[in-house]
Amino acid sequence: MFAEFELVYHNQYNKAFSNPEKLSYAKKLWFSNLRHIQPDIIIAATHRAIRESEFLPTIKGILKYCEPDNHELGLPDSHSAYLEACRAPQPKAEYQWSHPAVYHAGRASDWFYLASTAEHSAYPVFRRHYDDICQRVKNGETLTMPSQKAIPKTVSKPLSPAEQRERMQKMRDELNI
Incomplete structure (x- = not known):
């Protein structure tokens, strides 16, 4: 050296x-x-x-x-990440992000704030969150995307009026009402 x-x-x-x-x-x-x-x-x-x-x-x-640089870790530069976060469609969690850090920075910055605020005000807020998250990634943290809830296999159907009265009576009997 x-x-x-x-x-x-x-x-x-x-x-x-x-x-x-x-x-x-x-x-x-x-x-x-x-x-x-x-x-x-x-x-x-x-x-x-x-x-x-x-x-x-x-x-x-x-x-x-x-320390590895952002490019080596697959992290886009902060402005590209900001544009990706602003342009991503709903639902955000289902979008194919270039890196989970972009999603987490967008969520921390508030999606509505990013969508409704001018870039000169919103970008510094996003950049601060993004830089913090990038540093966590550089320190070895693994970011994951939120899991999506699956649709239940069985869909319950509403009870008939007679079944509703029967259940209500059963609850009253159990509670001594």
Whole structure:
């Protein structure tokens, strides 16, 4: 990781780690903060940082790059998710969502609010819920769609007036009324 940082961020690297003591201390500090993460994940995060940042990343930056991004988890960007939530037909639970997070963010934002409020007001509300739910997904939570109630196999028919009187009498007898 440090060798790649030195090649890519040459001037920043030499300024940050100007002498062997600083470099040694930095490596110990980075190791203590990254030792709980698999080496292949750290290397992938290093490559991602090199692709996405023009500045030498910090420990916190590498930790952030160690988390999977939304695209890797199948999560659409927040605006696409917002549009999907606004355009989904009723019943919402039966719609084929691109990801359950979109459904849960829409439900948390209130379907009526999304449908009846202008985008400049509704989108920030949806985005806040969506970002929270995406973070939960990144932390390993599995989201499920609500289950639909099945139609009962037997459909009861109304009682005849005579059967209704008979049941009513039976209830009165049981309750001593």
